[in-house]
Structure formats: C-alpha cells, structure tokens
Amino acid sequence: MTIKVGVLGAKGRVGSAVVxxxxxxxxxxxxxxxxxxxxxxxxxxxxxxxxxxxTTPNAVMGNLEFCINNGIHAVVGTTGFxxxxxxxxxxxxxxxxxxxxxxxxxxxxxxxLAMAFARQAAPFFDSAExxxxxxxxxLDAPSGTALKTAQGIAEARREANLGAMPDATxxxxxxxxxxxxxxxxxxxxxxQGMVAHEDIIFGTTxxxxxIRQDSYGRDSFVPGVLTGVRGVADxxxxxxxxxxxxxx
Amino acid sequence: MTIKVGVLGAKGRVGSAVVxxxxxxxxxxxxxxxxxxxxxxxxxxxxxxxxxxxTTPNAVMGNLEFCINNGIHAVVGTTGFxxxxxxxxxxxxxxxxxxxxxxxxxxxxxxxLAMAFARQAAPFFDSAExxxxxxxxxLDAPSGTALKTAQGIAEARREANLGAMPDATxxxxxxxxxxxxxxxxxxxxxxQGMVAHEDIIFGTTxxxxxIRQDSYGRDSFVPGVLTGVRGVADxxxxxxxxxxxxxx
Amino acid sequence: MTIKVGVLGAKGRVGSAVVxxxxxxxxxxxxxxxxxxxxxxxxxxxxxxxxxxxTTPNAVMGNLEFCINNGIHAVVGTTGFxxxxxxxxxxxxxxxxxxxxxxxxxxxxxxxLAMAFARQAAPFFDSAExxxxxxxxxLDAPSGTALKTAQGIAEARREANLGAMPDATxxxxxxxxxxxxxxxxxxxxxxQGMVAHEDIIFGTTxxxxxIRQDSYGRDSFVPGVLTGVRGVADxxxxxxxxxxxxxx
Amino acid sequence: MTIKVGVLGAKGRVGSAVVxxxxxxxxxxxxxxxxxxxxxxxxxxxxxxxxxxxTTPNAVMGNLEFCINNGIHAVVGTTGFxxxxxxxxxxxxxxxxxxxxxxxxxxxxxxxLAMAFARQAAPFFDSAExxxxxxxxxLDAPSGTALKTAQGIAEARREANLGAMPDATxxxxxxxxxxxxxxxxxxxxxxQGMVAHEDIIFGTTxxxxxIRQDSYGRDSFVPGVLTGVRGVADxxxxxxxxxxxxxx
Numbered sequence: 001m002t003i004k005v006g007v008l009g010a011k012g013r014v015g016s017a018v019v020x021x022x023x024x025x026x027x028x029x030x031x032x033x034x035x036x037x038x039x040x041x042x043x044x045x046x047x048x049x050x051x052x053x054x055t056t057p058n059a060v061m062g063n064l065e066f067c068i069n070n071g072i073h074a075v076v077g078t079t080g081f082x083x084x085x086x087x088x089x090x091x092x093x094x095x096x097x098x099x100x101x102x103x104x105x106x107x108x109x110x111x112x113l114a115m116a117f118a119r120q121a122a123p124f125f126d127s128a129e130x131x132x133x134x135x136x137x138x139l140d141a142p143s144g145t146a147l148k149t150a151q152g153i154a155e156a157r158r159e160a161n162l163g164a165m166p167d168a169t170x171x172x173x174x175x176x177x178x179x180x181x182x183x184x185x186x187x188x189x190x191x192q193g194m195v196a197h198e199d200i201i202f203g204t205t206x207x208x209x210x211i212r213q214d215s216y217g218r219d220s221f222v223p224g225v226l227t228g229v230r231g232v233a234d235x236x237x238x239x240x241x242x243x244x245x246x247x248x
Numbered sequence: 249m250t251i252k253v254g255v256l257g258a259k260g261r262v263g264s265a266v267v268x269x270x271x272x273x274x275x276x277x278x279x280x281x282x283x284x285x286x287x288x289x290x291x292x293x294x295x296x297x298x299x300x301x302x303t304t305p306n307a308v309m310g311n312l313e314f315c316i317n318n319g320i321h322a323v324v325g326t327t328g329f330x331x332x333x334x335x336x337x338x339x340x341x342x343x344x345x346x347x348x349x350x351x352x353x354x355x356x357x358x359x360x361l362a363m364a365f366a367r368q369a370a371p372f373f374d375s376a377e378x379x380x381x382x383x384x385x386x387l388d389a390p391s392g393t394a395l396k397t398a399q400g401i402a403e404a405r406r407e408a409n410l411g412a413m414p415d416a417t418x419x420x421x422x423x424x425x426x427x428x429x430x431x432x433x434x435x436x437x438x439x440q441g442m443v444a445h446e447d448i449i450f451g452t453t454x455x456x457x458x459i460r461q462d463s464y465g466r467d468s469f470v471p472g473v474l475t476g477v478r479g480v481a482d483x484x485x486x487x488x489x490x491x492x493x494x495x496x
Numbered sequence: 497m498t499i500k501v502g503v504l505g506a507k508g509r510v511g512s513a514v515v516x517x518x519x520x521x522x523x524x525x526x527x528x529x530x531x532x533x534x535x536x537x538x539x540x541x542x543x544x545x546x547x548x549x550x551t552t553p554n555a556v557m558g559n560l561e562f563c564i565n566n567g568i569h570a571v572v573g574t575t576g577f578x579x580x581x582x583x584x585x586x587x588x589x590x591x592x593x594x595x596x597x598x599x600x601x602x603x604x605x606x607x608x609l610a611m612a613f614a615r616q617a618a619p620f621f622d623s624a625e626x627x628x629x630x631x632x633x634x635l636d637a638p639s640g641t642a643l644k645t646a647q648g649i650a651e652a653r654r655e656a657n658l659g660a661m662p663d664a665t666x667x668x669x670x671x672x673x674x675x676x677x678x679x680x681x682x683x684x685x686x687x688q689g690m691v692a693h694e695d696i697i698f699g700t701t702x703x704x705x706x707i708r709q710d711s712y713g714r715d716s717f718v719p720g721v722l723t724g725v726r727g728v729a730d731x732x733x734x735x736x737x738x739x740x741x742x743x744x
Numbered sequence: 745m746t747i748k749v750g751v752l753g754a755k756g757r758v759g760s761a762v763v764x765x766x767x768x769x770x771x772x773x774x775x776x777x778x779x780x781x782x783x784x785x786x787x788x789x790x791x792x793x794x795x796x797x798x799t800t801p802n803a804v805m806g807n808l809e810f811c812i813n814n815g816i817h818a819v820v821g822t823t824g825f826x827x828x829x830x831x832x833x834x835x836x837x838x839x840x841x842x843x844x845x846x847x848x849x850x851x852x853x854x855x856x857l858a859m860a861f862a863r864q865a866a867p868f869f870d871s872a873e874x875x876x877x878x879x880x881x882x883l884d885a886p887s888g889t890a891l892k893t894a895q896g897i898a899e900a901r902r903e904a905n906l907g908a909m910p911d912a913t914x915x916x917x918x919x920x921x922x923x924x925x926x927x928x929x930x931x932x933x934x935x936q937g938m939v940a941h942e943d944i945i946f947g948t949t950x951x952x953x954x955i956r957q958d959s960y961g962r963d964s965f966v967p968g969v970l971t972g973v974r975g976v977a978d979x980x981x982x983x984x985x986x987x988x989x990x991x992x
Contacts, residue, residue, distance in 0.1 A: 141920045193712055207468040437683065440621070441623075703957070723868060
C-alpha cells in the first residue's frame with residue numbers, strides 16, 4: 001500500500017526535488033502540490049497522509065497547525081524553529097493523538113550517519129581530526145557540518161575521560177595544524193570542481209578509521225526526506241533530527 | 249587506581265605486544281608474564297585482577313578454569329572456541345559470581361567498528377560495495393573481513409526489505425564487477441607496499457558515505473585488548489566479540 | 497590581447513558549455529555562435545581567430561576545410577575521425593601555412609594527465625591496479641578510460657621489461673581479483689550518487705602512489721577546450737590529442 | 745648479467761636495508777659490505793662495479809675519491825653535500841671518463857614522482873592544496889616534502905602566469921585554511937597509527953586530480969636506490985637527484 005504525500009513549497013527548488021523524489025518512489029503517491037496562495041484544503045480533499053514542508057518560517061507554523069489538526073503527519077525541513085515553536089508543535093500533537101512530526105535541520109543521510117558514527121568511534125582512538133573540502137565560493141571555514149562533527153568528537157572524548165591527543169609538534173608554520181575546535185583539529189580545503197566533502201579520521205596503534213562523506217549535487221537531502229515520510233507515522237509526537245529514524 | 253594485569257603467552261609475538269601495551273598504559277600494571285611451563289600460581293601471588301590470554305587452543309581452557317575459579321577476569325584472543333567451549337566457560341562463570349570473560353576473534357577496534365557501522369548504514373543506501381586492499385603475499389581473496397562485511401550488509405538490506413542494487417551494466421569484462429557475496433560486490437586489490445585496508449562504500453542520491461579502515465602494522469589488536477582489560481570487570485559472565493565493549 | 501573565438505555547434509549541450517566557458521574567460525572573446533543552418537561566413541566577418549567544433553561527423557570536415565582555408569585555427573571535439581580524415585586535414589594545413597588544428601577524443605585535463613602520469617610511473621613499481629567508480633546507469637564495465645589506462649600501464653611495463661606482478665592468491669572468489677587487461681587488474685564499482693572517478697594505484701617496497709581522478713559534473717571538458725584555444729596558434733599543422741598541449 | 749655491488753655503511757639501519765634489497769634482487773650481486781674501519785680495497789679485489797654509500801659527511805668524500813679513481817660508479821644517499829663538494833665530485837669524474845655518480849637527497853620513488861607530477865599538473869588547474877598526514881611524534885609541521893611540493897606548485901603557477909586561486913572565504917576560524925606557502929595552502933594532520941602520507945589536490949571545472957603518496961614503513965628508499973644502481977653506468981658524470989633516472 002502506498003503512502004499519500006502532499007508537498008508544501010512544491011515550486012521551490014528544494015520542494016520540486018522532493019516532488020520528483022516522491023514521484024520516482026514506488027511506495028509513495030503524490031496527491032497534492034501546494035505553493036504560496038494555494039489552499040491547504042486540497043490536502044484533506046486528496047487524502048494526504050503525510051506532508052513535506054519546505055516553505056518559509058512565516059508559513060510553516062500555520063501549515064503545521066492545519067495538518068496536525070487534520071491528522072496529517074508532517075516532515076519539515078523549513079528553518080527558523082526555536083524552543084517556543086517546538087513546544088507549540090508538541091502541544092498540537094498532544095491534542096491529536098498519533099500524529100507524528102519530524103523537524104530536521106539536515107536531511108543528508110550520509111552526513112547525519114557520519115556525525116553519529118564519529119561520536120561512537122571517538123572514545124576508542126588516541127587521535128581524531130577533521131578535513132573538509134568545499135567549492136571555493138563558500139564564505140565560511142570550516143563548514144558548519146565540520147564544526148558540529150568536531151564538537152561531537154570533543155564531547156565524546158570528554159565523556160570517556162580522554163586527555164589531549166598526542167602531538168609532538170614543536171615547529172609549525174602558522175595555520176598548518178588547522179583550527180582548534182574544542183581540542184579537535186579541523187582543516188578546510190577550498191577546491192574548484194568540488195562540491196562538499198568531509199574526512200573524519202581516527203587513529204590508534206597501527207590503524208586508522210576514516211569516515212568519508214561526499215556530496216556530489218544539490219539533491220542529497222531527498223533520500224532523508226523520503227525516509228522521514230516512510231517512518232513518520234511510526235513516530236507519534238514531535239521528533240527533532242533524523243537520527244532516531246536511522247536507528248542511531 | 250591501576251588494574252593489575254597478567255599476560256599468558258607473554259613470549260609469543262602477540263603476547264609480547266600486549267606486554268608492551270600494558271607497560272605503556274598509565275592505568276595498567278603488569279604483574280605477571282606467563283609462558284609455557286610457568287605456574288599459574290604467580291597470577292594469584294601477584295594479585296592479577298585481569299589476565300590476557302594469547303596462548304593455544306590446548307592451553308586456554310585450563311588457563312580459564314584456573315583464572316575464573318580464582319576470581320580473575322579474562323580477555324582472550326586465543327582461537328579454537330566452539331559452542332561447547334563457550335558453554336563450559338559460562339558454567340565456570342556461573343559458579344564464580346561477578347567474574348567476566350571476553351573472548352573475541354578480532355581485537356582490531358577500527359575493523360570491528362567499521363563492520364558495525366556498515367550494518368547500521370546499509371538500510372539507507374541504494375548501493376553498497378566493498379573494496380579491500382592487501383599486500384600481495386595474501387593467499388585468499390577477498391579477505392575474511394571483507395567477506396564478513398559484505399555478508400553483514402546483505403543481511404541488513406534483507407531485513408530492511410531492500411531489493412537488488414541498481415546496476416545497468418550490459419557489457420562487462422569478466423571479473424570487472426567483482427565477486428558477488430550475497431548480492432554485494434566485493435573487489436580485492438593486491439598491492440606491494442600495502443598492509444591491510446578496506447573501503448566500504450554506500451551511495452544514494454547525490455551522496456556517498458565511505459568507511460575506510462587502514463591497518464599499518466601488526467599491532468593493531470593492542471588497543472582493543474586494552475579496551476577489553478579496562479572493561480571486563482564491568483561485563484560479568486561470558487561476552488563473545490568486542491562489540492558490546494564499544495557501545496555497539 | 498584577447499583571442500576571438502567562434503563556437504560551432506553552439507546550441508548543443510557541449511557547445512553551449514563551451515560558449516559559457518569562453519564568455520567567463522577574461523582573455524577570450526566570443527565573436528560567433530554557429531549552429532546547423534548558420535553561414536560560416538560570420539566567422540570571417542567577425543574576425544574569429546580560433547573556432548571550437550563540437551558538431552557532427554557529417555558537418556565537421558566541411559567546417560574544417562572552410563576554417564583552415566580562411567586561416568582560422570580549430571579545436572575539435574567532434575568524433576568520427578579516422579586516418580583518412582586526419583590525412584585530409586593535414587593536407588589542408590600544408591596548403592595554409594601556420595594554421596593549427598587540434599583534434600582530441602578527450603578534453604578532460606585531469607583524465608589526460610592521469611593517464612600520462614600512469615605511463616610515466618609504471619616502470620618503477622612492482623604492482624599496479626586500476627579501480628574505477630561510476631554511477632549505476634553506465635552500460636559498460638570497466639570504463640573506456642580505465643581500459644586505456646590499464647593498457648598504457650601494461651605497455652610501459654613491457655617496455656621496461658618488468659615481469660608479472662607479485663600475487664600469491666591461491667583461493668579466490670570468482671571476480672574478486674578484477675578483470676585482467678594485459679596483466680593489469682581493473683575493478684569497476686557502480687555506485688548511486690557517484691559521477692565518474694578513477695584510482696590508479698602503484699606499489700613497491702613500503703610505499704604506494706595513487707593517482708585519483710574525479711569528475712563531478714558534465715562540464716569537465718571545458719578547461720581542456722580553453723587550453724586548446726589558447727595554445728592552438730602555437731601548434732601549426734594537425735595535432736591529435738591534448739597531451740602535447742599539457743607539456744606531456 | 746648481474747651488476748656487482750658494494751655497500752658502504754653496510755651495518756647502519758639504512759645500509760643494512762640496502763644490503764637486503766641487493767640480496768633480494770636477481771640482477772644484482774652483493775660483493776662487499778664495508779663499514780667504519782674496513783678497507784676500501786675490498787671493493788676492487790671483489791670487482792665491485794657500483795657502490796652505494798649511506799655513511800657520514802666525514803667519510804663520504806674519501807669514499808667517492810677512491811671509487812671514482814678506481815672506475816667504480818657510486819649511488820649516494822649520505823647528506824652534507826654543498827656546491828663545493830658537488831664541484832669536487834665533478835672534477836674527479838672528469839678525470840675518470842665514463843664513471844657515473846648519483847647523489848640524491850630523497851630516494852623514495854613515489855615521493856619524487858609525486859612532486860614531479862605536481863609541477864607538471866599545476867599550470868592547468870585553478871586550485872591546488874596539499875594535505876600531509878604523519879604520526880604524532882613528528883616535530884615539524886608541515887613536513888619538508890609538503891613544503892617542497894607546495895613551493896614547486898607555486899613556481900609552476902608563476903611560470904604559467906596564473907593568478908591567485910579562487911577563494912571566497914570571508915569568515916574563517918584561525919588556522920582552518922592551513923598554512924600559506926607561496927600562495928599554496930598546506931594542511932598538516934597528526935594521527936596515531938599513520939606513517940607518512942601526502943595528498944596533492946588540483947581542481948578545475950567539474951573535476952579534481954589527486955596525487956596521493958603513502959609511506960607504510962622505513963624501507964621506502966630501497967627501490968629508488970636499486971633504480972640508481974641499475975642506471976648509474978648509463979649516467980656518466982655527476983647527477984643530483986633521482987629525477988632524470990625516472991624519465992622526468
């Protein structure tokens with residue numbers, strides 16, 4: 001049996017990629033494409049069971065209120081959520097037993113898994129460093145993902161009571177040893193032709209473990225959204241972050 | 249407070265690497281080096297709290313009986329265990345409340361983590377292949393680790409009801425697409441200079457996740473053994489495999 | 497001083513990427529976009545110094561005759577050339593002193609360099625293998641580039657009187673050791689999300705050298721075409737292949 | 745026909761690895777192992793055709809004078825050479841027609857090739873960065889090889905009149921973008937378990953080329969020394985650096 005899906009923000013770049021993803025999936029049926037100005041009633045009329053929302057911070061709360069009150073599960077990639085908004089969503093869910101809402105800042109499955117694996121591995125290695133690679137038009141260095149990865153590693157090391165990493169460096173050119181993020185070195189490469197890539201490297205006696213994440217294009221969020229669509233009915237209430245959908 | 253450690257098989261290549269590892273660790277104290285012909289009583293006399301056994305299938309059961317009955321925990325890398333032997337060890341443990349025994353076929357932490365991560369990631373990707381790299385003196389292809397990795401991926405895909413991987417190949421040179429292990433392609437490279445390395449590659453829309461494991465030398469089992477030594481008192485009874493010590 | 501460039505086949509996918517590349521380059525000026533049905537006279541009227549031809553086997557010889565006879569250099573990616581056509585182009589060039597024509601089957605600079613470096617390195621290593629990675633819609637395995645790379649390595653090894661590579665494999669799963677291309681093992685991975693990638697690996701005592709080529713998109717030929725445009729006036733007569741433009 | 749080889753400094757760590765390498769090679773015959781205090785006359789008595797010198801700055805000039813004057817070719821890895829010493833060696837060679845001497849600071853073939861390929865590739869890419877990886881006991885960062893690689897790339901870019909690399913970074917954590925070596929960014933990773941590794945990455949439209957060099961152990965100089973031994977008779981006079989022996 002297929003799941004009936006409505007897409008909100010269907011004409012945006014991200015929304016239209018979700019539309020294409022739903023259309024390409026055998027187990028999903030696209031029943032509504034909603035964009036600014038369209039009535040949400042179409043969702044009910046067409047029997048949508050799950051909606052995907054990639055709209056705007058202004059529109060998303062109204063969308064969620066409508067859907068949750070109509071018993072429609074929601075998978076949300078729209079930004080602008082804070083604790084107050086999360087609580088509001090929890091309240092709506094409480095009043096509508098069994099409705100699930102997934103709000104995630106990052107639907108790129110490979111990145112979410114990479115960060116989770118990094119936290120799991122961190123306690124067992126003497127050394128850990130992160131090297132991220134991006135196209136040269138990127139404004140910030142290191143990337144937000146690399147920062148978050150390093151912070152996760154640092155936290156896992158602290159919890160395991162690991163001390164500082166071994167590093168005998170006495171003479172170093174400025175910058176050669178990377179940025180220090182809570183004791184974890186992070187290096188940022190900017191390279192024409194590349195998209196977005198990350199090496200998370202762990203080392204101990206005679207061995208290393210490297211978790212490498214490559215993004216080759218702009219649609220890397222689609223599989224994560226579809227994973228959300230397939231699982232949201234089994235996760236009633238509010239879930240923040242894709243992790244629990246990935247068995248992490 | 250340090251943990252007092254005895255090493256059995258202390259003069260063997262593996263055992264002597266364990267001896268060096270224990271000596272190098274601040275939180276461990278080496279209190280006995282036992283080899284063939286030496287009396288096990290030294291362990292009790294010197295107050296060993298944990299022993300490490302890399303001896304022989306002939307010697308290991310006697311060693312375990314002695315240690316368990318004397319309340320000494322054991323970390324065992326010796327081979328030759330079957331279900332009958334496991335049951336015997338469980339029985340000895342039952343009679344000695346609180347004694348822990350860890351028996352593991354593979355103490356290379358990075359390899360154990362890589363296999364576990366591969367199983368976790370497998371359900372979320374369309375494609376998965378394994379490429380292993382070894383020195384050219386290796387007799388079998390693919391390596392046992394690569395085989396086991398592929399089997400784990402295949403099992404995780406079956407449990408997630410994934411179908412066959414996408415592959416439009418119509419014209420292929422014999423062997424170019426690798427060996428088929430339960431539907432997972434495995435490729436074996438033999439390369440002068442290399443030691444033992446494995447790429448586990450997963451792909452879905454616009455992204456890949458690669459788990460890379462590198463062994464650079466013969467002592468890659470040492471950190472796993474020490475992790476066992478530190479944790480065995482918290483794992484009473486018999487544990488098979490390092491996984492549960494790694495939070496997997 | 498800028499070079500005035502005309503593009504033939506300007507409305508095709510490849511041609512329009514060349515148009516964009518010329519427009520983005522400070523030292524090149526686009527003076528004509530020609531497609532099927534347009535008159536070649538525009539090239540002369542607008543003072544084109546170099547043309548780029550990505551048209552069809554049917555159209556290209558007429559285009560070249562016109563351009564060479566009008567003293568316009570040509571950079572050609574159109575397929576369908578054989579020795580007879582090459583000779584015809586040489587004859588036209590002989591009659592028009594100083595005109596340069598570059599015809600190349602592959603303008604992806606990184607791939608051309610990778611193959612050349614592989615040939616250079618091959619005589620100095622005991623082992624060499626090729627692993628190529630492509631999206632799963634590819635029909636053939638291994639890729640043409642990987643085949644050509646392996647053949648180049650094999651030839652370089654023969655010229656250096658190297659024997660067979662070391663390989664002690666006694667027990668192998670069918671296909672695990674890859675396809676045998678003139679004694680060089682080639683492995684083909686098919687992975688959702690990937691584009692086109694190649695590892696050329698060389699190994700000898702305690703060291704390896706890996707030449708990795710990654711294509712992330714469909715415009716990887718553009719820099720090579722522009723390198724051809726900039727250099728063609730300095731290479732009078734017919735040149736086949738980009739190699740000599742890259743100092744190889 | 746085999747080449748008769750004498751090793752000077754035969755009992756040192758490096759010299760004894762050369763001895764083992766010569767013994768393992770079918771086309772080379774070890775005829776003399778000389779160490780401090782041994783007479784060089786043994787070389788002549790045993791018919792040495794080529795000597796390998798890994799001794800000391802104090803010993804090497806005397807060794808070379810003796811060998812060259814006795815018509816014995818020399819492959820030298822001993823350090824401490826300056827222009828004055830080179831000139832002295834050239835003078836001795838002039839007086840002994842046909843005798844070849846190779847003096848090289850680096851015999852690791854993969855590293856010498858990697859640096860040469862980097863120089864060749866540099867003019868054709870918008871971006872170039874170097875990431876080196878070493879064990880954490882290394883005192884300096886970046887490594888000497890990485891520095892030299894970056895300087896070679898910078899020089900090749902200058903000769904090709906390339907400008908600065910594209911880099912839109914506006915906000916950067918200190919050190920994240922690496923050390924600036926003549927405009928080429930260099931990153932140094934220090935990782936337990938690793939030996940010595942280098943990624944030289946080049947990028948342009950939709951593609952990258954990566955030259956990766958891995959050292960797994962301490963004997964990576966041996967193949968380069970043997971390449972020198974085999975080729976020195978064909979390179980009369982003084983040659984500095986292995987490059988010309990590698991067809992570079």
